[in-house]
Amino acid sequence: MRVGVLTGGGDCPGLNAVIRGLVRKGVQEYGYEFVGYRDGWRGPLEGDTVPLDIPAVRGILPRGGTILGSSRTNPLKEADGVRRIKENLAKHEVDALVTIGGEDTLGVAARLCDEYGISCVGVPKTIDNDLSATDYTFGFDTAVGIATEAIDRLHTTAESHMRVLVVEVMGRHAGWIALHSGLAGGANVILIPEQRFDVDQVCAWVTSRFKASYAPIVVIAEGAMPKDGEAVLKDGTLDSFGHVRLSGVGEWLAKEIESRTGKEARTTVLGHVQRGGTPSAFDRWLATRFGLHAIDAVRDGDFGKMVALQGTDIVRVPIAEATAKLKTVDPKLYEEVGVFFG
Amino acid sequence: MRVGVLTGGGDCPGLNAVIRGLVRKGVQEYGYEFVGYRDGWRGPLEGDTVPLDIPAVRGILPRGGTILGSSRTNPLKEADGVRRIKENLAKHEVDALVTIGGEDTLGVAARLCDEYGISCVGVPKTIDNDLSATDYTFGFDTAVGIATEAIDRLHTTAESHMRVLVVEVMGRHAGWIALHSGLAGGANVILIPEQRFDVDQVCAWVTSRFKASYAPIVVIAEGAMPKDGEAVLKDGTLDSFGHVRLSGVGEWLAKEIESRTGKEARTTVLGHVQRGGTPSAFDRWLATRFGLHAIDAVRDGDFGKMVALQGTDIVRVPIAEATAKLKTVDPKLYEEVGVFFG
Amino acid sequence: MRVGVLTGGGDCPGLNAVIRGLVRKGVQEYGYEFVGYRDGWRGPLEGDTVPLDIPAVRGILPRGGTILGSSRTNPLKEADGVRRIKENLAKHEVDALVTIGGEDTLGVAARLCDEYGISCVGVPKTIDNDLSATDYTFGFDTAVGIATEAIDRLHTTAESHMRVLVVEVMGRHAGWIALHSGLAGGANVILIPEQRFDVDQVCAWVTSRFKASYAPIVVIAEGAMPKDGEAVLKDGTLDSFGHVRLSGVGEWLAKEIESRTGKEARTTVLGHVQRGGTPSAFDRWLATRFGLHAIDAVRDGDFGKMVALQGTDIVRVPIAEATAKLKTVDPKLYEEVGVFFG
Amino acid sequence: MRVGVLTGGGDCPGLNAVIRGLVRKGVQEYGYEFVGYRDGWRGPLEGDTVPLDIPAVRGILPRGGTILGSSRTNPLKEADGVRRIKENLAKHEVDALVTIGGEDTLGVAARLCDEYGISCVGVPKTIDNDLSATDYTFGFDTAVGIATEAIDRLHTTAESHMRVLVVEVMGRHAGWIALHSGLAGGANVILIPEQRFDVDQVCAWVTSRFKASYAPIVVIAEGAMPKDGEAVLKDGTLDSFGHVRLSGVGEWLAKEIESRTGKEARTTVLGHVQRGGTPSAFDRWLATRFGLHAIDAVRDGDFGKMVALQGTDIVRVPIAEATAKLKTVDPKLYEEVGVFFG
Known part of the structure; x- marks a missing residue:
C-alpha cells in the first residue's frame, strides 16, 4: 500500500504532527509506503512529490507550518484537473490519499472520492475551529x-x-x-x-x-x-x-x-x-491522534471519511457532511460569556 | 441568598478563575452575596471567613493558587465536625456551599449533602485529570x-x-x-x-x-x-x-x-x-465555565451535583457517583501512543 | 526623610521593580518614608498622591505597567507649574523626588533640579534603549x-x-x-x-x-x-x-x-x-538595581544625577548630560549584523 | 583558509548561534572553508569530522544544544594526544581552530596554542557565568x-x-x-x-x-x-x-x-x-556576536585570544589569563541583594 499525503489552505500549528503520526504508524504497524505531495492539491495535479518516510518526520513534532508546503490550488477549477490527478496517482502507484485541510481542501477530497472514485481520507484543519463535526480542530x-x-x-x-x-x-x-x-x-x-x-x-x-x-x-x-x-x-x-x-x-x-x-x-x-510557531501540547496531542486514526481509516478502507474529535474520542464522519455547515458560536454561549462584559 | 465558597486539597491553576466566575455571575445576575471560607473545610469548621465580592475577584483570573487558601482538613474526622459546620453556616446565614476540590473534598461534600442536608454544589479539581465524570479537569x-x-x-x-x-x-x-x-x-x-x-x-x-x-x-x-x-x-x-x-x-x-x-x-x-503559576487559556476557559455553571446549579437548587465537561458542554452529575471511580488510562489508548516508543 | 516617586511617559516593563527596590531599601535600611505621585508630573503638579510603603510594593515585581500610573504632563508648560510643584512638595513634606522616565520626564527633572533647586534623582526609562549614558535600559x-x-x-x-x-x-x-x-x-x-x-x-x-x-x-x-x-x-x-x-x-x-x-x-x-506584561528576568534585575542605587543617591544627597548601567556596574551620571544625546545604532554595528541579510 | 570548529563541555543554549555566526561571516566575507569536529576535543583527536557550510547552519539559531556534539575528552591526558591532533589538523588542511568551551576546553586550547603552536581562537561558554574576563557568557x-x-x-x-x-x-x-x-x-x-x-x-x-x-x-x-x-x-x-x-x-x-x-x-x-532548549534573545545576540568576532580574530591571525563582552563591546583577551580566575559573586553585590531577604 502506498499512501499520498497533502496539506492545503492556510498553515496551522499541528500539521507536522499529523504527518508524523500518519507516517510513524503507517510504516511501523502496517508496512505502508508514503508519497508526500507538495503545496496542497498542486502536488498531485502537477506530480510534484517529496520523499516521506520515518527519517523525514523526525523532529518535526514541535515545528509549526508544514514540511509539505501548502497552497490554495483547486484542481476542480483546473482544465483536466481530475484526469491529471488520477494519472499522477497512478504513476506514483498511490492507492489512497490523506488530505489535511479546511473546507476547501476537504470539499475537493469529498468530490474526488464520491464522484471520481479516488480513495480519500480527510483530516480537518482550521485554526478558526469552525467545523461542525469536531469538538476542536488543532491549531485553535x-x-x-x-x-x-x-x-x-x-x-x-x-x-x-x-x-x-x-x-x-x-x-x-x-x-x-x-x-x-x-x-x-x-x-x-x-x-x-x-x-x-x-x-x-x-x-x-x-x-x-x-x-x-x-x-x-x-x-x-x-x-x-x-x-x-x-x-x-x-x-x-x-x-x-x-x-x-x-x-x-x-x-x-x-x-x-x-x-x-x-x-x-x-x-x-x-x-x-x-x-x-510551535503548537501547544493540546494541539500536538490532538493532531498526532488525528494522524494515527486517519491511517487506521486507510487500513480499514473507510474512504470518504474524516477524523473528528468527540469528547476525548477520535471518530470518523463523512467528509461531505462534516464540511457542509460552519460551526458558529451559539448565542447561548455568547450570552453566558457576556456576564464579564463592562 | 448567601453562598459559601471553599477550595480544598492541592492547589491547581484555575481555582481563582472558578471563584471569579461564581462571584461575577452570582452577584450580577442573581443578586447573591458570598462568603469565602479560608483553607478548605477548615474555614466552615472554625468559622474562618474572608470577604468575597466583585472587587475581591478583580484581577485574579490569570493568577495561580487560590485566594481562599487550601488545606486537607477533613471535618468528618473531627469531633463534632458536622455540627460545627452547620452552626457556622447558620451563623453566617449561608444557604448553599460551593466546594471546589478533589476526591476528598468532594467526598465530604457528597456526604454532608446526602446525609446531613447541607446544600452543596461541587466543582471538580484534580491536576491529575483522574475523575471519571468529566472529560477534563482544569489545571491538567x-x-x-x-x-x-x-x-x-x-x-x-x-x-x-x-x-x-x-x-x-x-x-x-x-x-x-x-x-x-x-x-x-x-x-x-x-x-x-x-x-x-x-x-x-x-x-x-x-x-x-x-x-x-x-x-x-x-x-x-x-x-x-x-x-x-x-x-x-x-x-x-x-x-x-x-x-x-x-x-x-x-x-x-x-x-x-x-x-x-x-x-x-x-x-x-x-x-x-x-x-x-498562571493557568493556560484552556484552563481559564474551563474553570470559568465551571464557576458560571456551578452558580446556576445553586440557583436551580440542584444540590448534591457536580459540574463536569462532556465534549464542549458543561453538565451536572451526582457528586457521589462522580467521585466513586478513578479515571485511569485506557490500555487501548496507551497502546495507541506506544507506536512512538523506541 | 520623605521621598516622592513618580513615573512618566510610556509604560515599560520594570517600572514596578524600580519602585519596589526604592521602597524596600529606603524603608528598611534608611528608615525613609515615601509618597507616591500619580500619573507622572501631574501628581506633584496637582498634589495627587498614593500611599507608598512596603505593603504597597508587595507582589509587584513581576507585574508590567506602573502602580503609580503615568502621563505626558509637562509642568514646565503649565502656568505656574514650578510654583505649584514646590508648594505640593512642601505640603507633603517631601525632601527629594525620584523621577523615573524618559527624555521628557528626566529633562524636566534636570531643569527643576538645576534651575529651581528641587532635589531630584533620575532613573532612566526608555523601551527603545536610546539613552547614551547607559548600556541598557529596562524594558528593552x-x-x-x-x-x-x-x-x-x-x-x-x-x-x-x-x-x-x-x-x-x-x-x-x-x-x-x-x-x-x-x-x-x-x-x-x-x-x-x-x-x-x-x-x-x-x-x-x-x-x-x-x-x-x-x-x-x-x-x-x-x-x-x-x-x-x-x-x-x-x-x-x-x-x-x-x-x-x-x-x-x-x-x-x-x-x-x-x-x-x-x-x-x-x-x-x-x-x-x-x-x-511581565518583565524578563534581565529587566527585573536591572530595574531593581536601578531602584536600589537611586535611593542610595538620595541618601548621599547626590541630586541632579541619574543611575545608569555600565558593564555590570550601576553608576551615576548628570541627568542633563545623560538625556542630551540620543543613542543610535552605530553604522559599524549595523554593518556587522548585515552579514545575515539576504 | 580552512577553519576547524569544536564545542566542548556541558551544553549551553547559544552554541549553535556561535557556530552559525562563524560560518556565515567566514564563508561570505572571507571565503573560508570550515571543518566541524565532533564531540569536543575527541573530534580532532580521532579525526572525526562533520561537514560545516552555510546549508549546515541554516535554521540552527533558535535551537539549543550543539550540532557538533560535545564531550569532556581532554587530549592532554591522552597518550600522544597533541601529536594526533596535529596530524589530523594537517590531514584536514585546517589552518586554525575555533574552540568553544569552558575552563577545561579553553585551558587545553591555551596550552595547544602557547606550547605547541596550534592556531587557536577561543569562545567562552559557561552557563554559570563564572568567567572573569567577560561581563556575561551566553546561556546564562x-x-x-x-x-x-x-x-x-x-x-x-x-x-x-x-x-x-x-x-x-x-x-x-x-x-x-x-x-x-x-x-x-x-x-x-x-x-x-x-x-x-x-x-x-x-x-x-x-x-x-x-x-x-x-x-x-x-x-x-x-x-x-x-x-x-x-x-x-x-x-x-x-x-x-x-x-x-x-x-x-x-x-x-x-x-x-x-x-x-x-x-x-x-x-x-x-x-x-x-x-x-531555545536560547533567549539576549543569548542569541551575544553568541552570534561572539561567532562574528571570533572569525575576525582568525582573519587577523590573533591567536591565543578569546572573545569577551565588556559593556556592549566584544573585545579580545588572552585565553590563558581569561580562564585563570573564577568570577564569583562580589560580597558587596550579595549584600545589596540582601535587602530583599526575610
Missing part, C-alpha cells in the same frame, strides 16, 4: 494561547495609561478565537461575527469599566461588524463567502470609541503571529 | 504544557551529550500527565502507573533509539512501578490508597538504565513547578 | 524577547506559503529593538531609522532568499524610511522631533515588495504588545 | 529566565498552602544563577556557594516572612554550603575542584527548615531543564 488552542498572552500583556499598558485597547484577532466567519481568548484574557468586551455589535453599547461598557477605575480591553474578531449599516456600505467589501466585511474593523472601532467617549483608544492587530 | 492542561516545555528543552541537552534523560512528572494513580506530555514532547518511552513496566523493555527502547543516532527521553509518572517485585519490596512504601509506591522512581530507573545499557542517564523531577 | 530586553518570539513564529508561516513577512517593531528614532530582535529571530533584512533603506536592495535580498528555497522575514523599525523621497513627501508626516515619518511603513514596504518582486507579502505590526 | 540569561519562571510559578503554590519552597538551581562554584533568578523571582532567601549560610538565619527569615502572612521561597545554588561543619563531614563529597560539596543541598535544607521551624517545606531541583 495554540492561536487562543497566543492571543491570550497578548491580552495579558496589554492589560498592564491599558491600566498604566487609562486607555482603551482594542485587540483584533482572527475569525472571519466564526468568533471562537475571540470568545476563548477574550474570556481567558479577561477582556471587558468581546465582539464576534455571529452577532452585529452596537457601538453605543460597546461605549457604555467601556465607560462603565473606567468608572470602576480600570482600563478596558476590547477583543474583536476580524469578521465582526457593527449594526450601523452606513459605515459598512462605505468601507466594507464582499469577501469570498459573499459576506460584507469591514476591513480593519479594530482600527475603525477604536476611532469610534475615541470620538464617542473622549477616551484614548489604541488598536493591536495580532495577525499571522497567531498561526505560526 | 497547564501541567501538561509545563511538562511538555521541559521535555522540549531536555531534547537538546540529551542530543548534545548522547545521554538518556528520565523525566519524572506528576501522577500517582493515573498516567494522564505522563501520557499527554510524553506524546506532545516526543518522548521515546512513557511509563504510567496503570501498567507495570519491564526495565529490560525500557532498556531495549533506549538502545534502539541510540542506534538511530538519537538520544532517548523517558517520561515516567511518579506512581509508575517496575514489574520487578523485589525492588519494590525493598524501596517501596504504601501510600494513602494502600498502593505500593517506589519513592523517586525516576532516579531509580535512571540508575537501572545506566547499569544495564552502559549509557549515561540523568533524571529531572519536575515537581511543584507543574501545579503553580 | 522584554520588548526584544517578545518581538523575537513573534519572528520565530512567523518563520513557519512564511515557509509554508513561501511568502515575504514584514514585521514592524517599535523604534521611532533608534533601531535597537529591530536590530536585536531581527538578529535573534534570524531575519533576512533589518531596517532601522538610522539608515534610509533602498527598496530595490531590500527586494534583491528577498529574491535571493527565495532562490535558496527559504521565505524571507523583513524586520523594520516603525521609524525606518526609504531613500525614495517622493513616497515620503506624499505619505509622511512630521513627528514631534521634526523628523519626517512614514506612517505604517511596514505595510507600505510590503506593498512595494509585492509589486516589485511579484511575491506575496504580509505585514505584522507588533504594537503595544511589546511594552506590556 | 536563558538559564536565569527558566529559573525565574519556575520561581514565579512556585509562589502561588507556596501561598496556597503556606509552605516553604526550596528551589535548587545550578551553580557549583559561583552563585550567579541563584542570585539573578532569586532576585528576579522575588525569593525571600538566596544562598550561594561564595558564602556559607547559617541555617538559623535562614529559619529566621522564613519565620519573619510567615509573620507577614506570606509564604517564603528559598533559592539555593547547588554548591551552597551550611556553616555547620558536621553535616558537611557526614554527607559531603569532594568535587573535581577539591571543594567539599553537599549533594542534594536543597533537600537537606528543606528538612532542616521543617525540623527547626515546624513549617512544611518542599524542594524543587530544576536540573538539566535550565541548560536546554
Whole structure:
C-alpha cells in the first residue's frame, strides 16, 4: 500500500504532527509506503512529490507550518484537473490519499472520492475551529494561547495609561478565537461575527469599566461588524463567502470609541503571529491522534471519511457532511460569556 | 441568598478563575452575596471567613493558587465536625456551599449533602485529570504544557551529550500527565502507573533509539512501578490508597538504565513547578465555565451535583457517583501512543 | 526623610521593580518614608498622591505597567507649574523626588533640579534603549524577547506559503529593538531609522532568499524610511522631533515588495504588545538595581544625577548630560549584523 | 583558509548561534572553508569530522544544544594526544581552530596554542557565568529566565498552602544563577556557594516572612554550603575542584527548615531543564556576536585570544589569563541583594 499525503489552505500549528503520526504508524504497524505531495492539491495535479518516510518526520513534532508546503490550488477549477490527478496517482502507484485541510481542501477530497472514485481520507484543519463535526480542530488552542498572552500583556499598558485597547484577532466567519481568548484574557468586551455589535453599547461598557477605575480591553474578531449599516456600505467589501466585511474593523472601532467617549483608544492587530510557531501540547496531542486514526481509516478502507474529535474520542464522519455547515458560536454561549462584559 | 465558597486539597491553576466566575455571575445576575471560607473545610469548621465580592475577584483570573487558601482538613474526622459546620453556616446565614476540590473534598461534600442536608454544589479539581465524570479537569492542561516545555528543552541537552534523560512528572494513580506530555514532547518511552513496566523493555527502547543516532527521553509518572517485585519490596512504601509506591522512581530507573545499557542517564523531577503559576487559556476557559455553571446549579437548587465537561458542554452529575471511580488510562489508548516508543 | 516617586511617559516593563527596590531599601535600611505621585508630573503638579510603603510594593515585581500610573504632563508648560510643584512638595513634606522616565520626564527633572533647586534623582526609562549614558535600559530586553518570539513564529508561516513577512517593531528614532530582535529571530533584512533603506536592495535580498528555497522575514523599525523621497513627501508626516515619518511603513514596504518582486507579502505590526506584561528576568534585575542605587543617591544627597548601567556596574551620571544625546545604532554595528541579510 | 570548529563541555543554549555566526561571516566575507569536529576535543583527536557550510547552519539559531556534539575528552591526558591532533589538523588542511568551551576546553586550547603552536581562537561558554574576563557568557540569561519562571510559578503554590519552597538551581562554584533568578523571582532567601549560610538565619527569615502572612521561597545554588561543619563531614563529597560539596543541598535544607521551624517545606531541583532548549534573545545576540568576532580574530591571525563582552563591546583577551580566575559573586553585590531577604 502506498499512501499520498497533502496539506492545503492556510498553515496551522499541528500539521507536522499529523504527518508524523500518519507516517510513524503507517510504516511501523502496517508496512505502508508514503508519497508526500507538495503545496496542497498542486502536488498531485502537477506530480510534484517529496520523499516521506520515518527519517523525514523526525523532529518535526514541535515545528509549526508544514514540511509539505501548502497552497490554495483547486484542481476542480483546473482544465483536466481530475484526469491529471488520477494519472499522477497512478504513476506514483498511490492507492489512497490523506488530505489535511479546511473546507476547501476537504470539499475537493469529498468530490474526488464520491464522484471520481479516488480513495480519500480527510483530516480537518482550521485554526478558526469552525467545523461542525469536531469538538476542536488543532491549531485553535495554540492561536487562543497566543492571543491570550497578548491580552495579558496589554492589560498592564491599558491600566498604566487609562486607555482603551482594542485587540483584533482572527475569525472571519466564526468568533471562537475571540470568545476563548477574550474570556481567558479577561477582556471587558468581546465582539464576534455571529452577532452585529452596537457601538453605543460597546461605549457604555467601556465607560462603565473606567468608572470602576480600570482600563478596558476590547477583543474583536476580524469578521465582526457593527449594526450601523452606513459605515459598512462605505468601507466594507464582499469577501469570498459573499459576506460584507469591514476591513480593519479594530482600527475603525477604536476611532469610534475615541470620538464617542473622549477616551484614548489604541488598536493591536495580532495577525499571522497567531498561526505560526510551535503548537501547544493540546494541539500536538490532538493532531498526532488525528494522524494515527486517519491511517487506521486507510487500513480499514473507510474512504470518504474524516477524523473528528468527540469528547476525548477520535471518530470518523463523512467528509461531505462534516464540511457542509460552519460551526458558529451559539448565542447561548455568547450570552453566558457576556456576564464579564463592562 | 448567601453562598459559601471553599477550595480544598492541592492547589491547581484555575481555582481563582472558578471563584471569579461564581462571584461575577452570582452577584450580577442573581443578586447573591458570598462568603469565602479560608483553607478548605477548615474555614466552615472554625468559622474562618474572608470577604468575597466583585472587587475581591478583580484581577485574579490569570493568577495561580487560590485566594481562599487550601488545606486537607477533613471535618468528618473531627469531633463534632458536622455540627460545627452547620452552626457556622447558620451563623453566617449561608444557604448553599460551593466546594471546589478533589476526591476528598468532594467526598465530604457528597456526604454532608446526602446525609446531613447541607446544600452543596461541587466543582471538580484534580491536576491529575483522574475523575471519571468529566472529560477534563482544569489545571491538567497547564501541567501538561509545563511538562511538555521541559521535555522540549531536555531534547537538546540529551542530543548534545548522547545521554538518556528520565523525566519524572506528576501522577500517582493515573498516567494522564505522563501520557499527554510524553506524546506532545516526543518522548521515546512513557511509563504510567496503570501498567507495570519491564526495565529490560525500557532498556531495549533506549538502545534502539541510540542506534538511530538519537538520544532517548523517558517520561515516567511518579506512581509508575517496575514489574520487578523485589525492588519494590525493598524501596517501596504504601501510600494513602494502600498502593505500593517506589519513592523517586525516576532516579531509580535512571540508575537501572545506566547499569544495564552502559549509557549515561540523568533524571529531572519536575515537581511543584507543574501545579503553580498562571493557568493556560484552556484552563481559564474551563474553570470559568465551571464557576458560571456551578452558580446556576445553586440557583436551580440542584444540590448534591457536580459540574463536569462532556465534549464542549458543561453538565451536572451526582457528586457521589462522580467521585466513586478513578479515571485511569485506557490500555487501548496507551497502546495507541506506544507506536512512538523506541 | 520623605521621598516622592513618580513615573512618566510610556509604560515599560520594570517600572514596578524600580519602585519596589526604592521602597524596600529606603524603608528598611534608611528608615525613609515615601509618597507616591500619580500619573507622572501631574501628581506633584496637582498634589495627587498614593500611599507608598512596603505593603504597597508587595507582589509587584513581576507585574508590567506602573502602580503609580503615568502621563505626558509637562509642568514646565503649565502656568505656574514650578510654583505649584514646590508648594505640593512642601505640603507633603517631601525632601527629594525620584523621577523615573524618559527624555521628557528626566529633562524636566534636570531643569527643576538645576534651575529651581528641587532635589531630584533620575532613573532612566526608555523601551527603545536610546539613552547614551547607559548600556541598557529596562524594558528593552522584554520588548526584544517578545518581538523575537513573534519572528520565530512567523518563520513557519512564511515557509509554508513561501511568502515575504514584514514585521514592524517599535523604534521611532533608534533601531535597537529591530536590530536585536531581527538578529535573534534570524531575519533576512533589518531596517532601522538610522539608515534610509533602498527598496530595490531590500527586494534583491528577498529574491535571493527565495532562490535558496527559504521565505524571507523583513524586520523594520516603525521609524525606518526609504531613500525614495517622493513616497515620503506624499505619505509622511512630521513627528514631534521634526523628523519626517512614514506612517505604517511596514505595510507600505510590503506593498512595494509585492509589486516589485511579484511575491506575496504580509505585514505584522507588533504594537503595544511589546511594552506590556511581565518583565524578563534581565529587566527585573536591572530595574531593581536601578531602584536600589537611586535611593542610595538620595541618601548621599547626590541630586541632579541619574543611575545608569555600565558593564555590570550601576553608576551615576548628570541627568542633563545623560538625556542630551540620543543613542543610535552605530553604522559599524549595523554593518556587522548585515552579514545575515539576504 | 580552512577553519576547524569544536564545542566542548556541558551544553549551553547559544552554541549553535556561535557556530552559525562563524560560518556565515567566514564563508561570505572571507571565503573560508570550515571543518566541524565532533564531540569536543575527541573530534580532532580521532579525526572525526562533520561537514560545516552555510546549508549546515541554516535554521540552527533558535535551537539549543550543539550540532557538533560535545564531550569532556581532554587530549592532554591522552597518550600522544597533541601529536594526533596535529596530524589530523594537517590531514584536514585546517589552518586554525575555533574552540568553544569552558575552563577545561579553553585551558587545553591555551596550552595547544602557547606550547605547541596550534592556531587557536577561543569562545567562552559557561552557563554559570563564572568567567572573569567577560561581563556575561551566553546561556546564562536563558538559564536565569527558566529559573525565574519556575520561581514565579512556585509562589502561588507556596501561598496556597503556606509552605516553604526550596528551589535548587545550578551553580557549583559561583552563585550567579541563584542570585539573578532569586532576585528576579522575588525569593525571600538566596544562598550561594561564595558564602556559607547559617541555617538559623535562614529559619529566621522564613519565620519573619510567615509573620507577614506570606509564604517564603528559598533559592539555593547547588554548591551552597551550611556553616555547620558536621553535616558537611557526614554527607559531603569532594568535587573535581577539591571543594567539599553537599549533594542534594536543597533537600537537606528543606528538612532542616521543617525540623527547626515546624513549617512544611518542599524542594524543587530544576536540573538539566535550565541548560536546554531555545536560547533567549539576549543569548542569541551575544553568541552570534561572539561567532562574528571570533572569525575576525582568525582573519587577523590573533591567536591565543578569546572573545569577551565588556559593556556592549566584544573585545579580545588572552585565553590563558581569561580562564585563570573564577568570577564569583562580589560580597558587596550579595549584600545589596540582601535587602530583599526575610
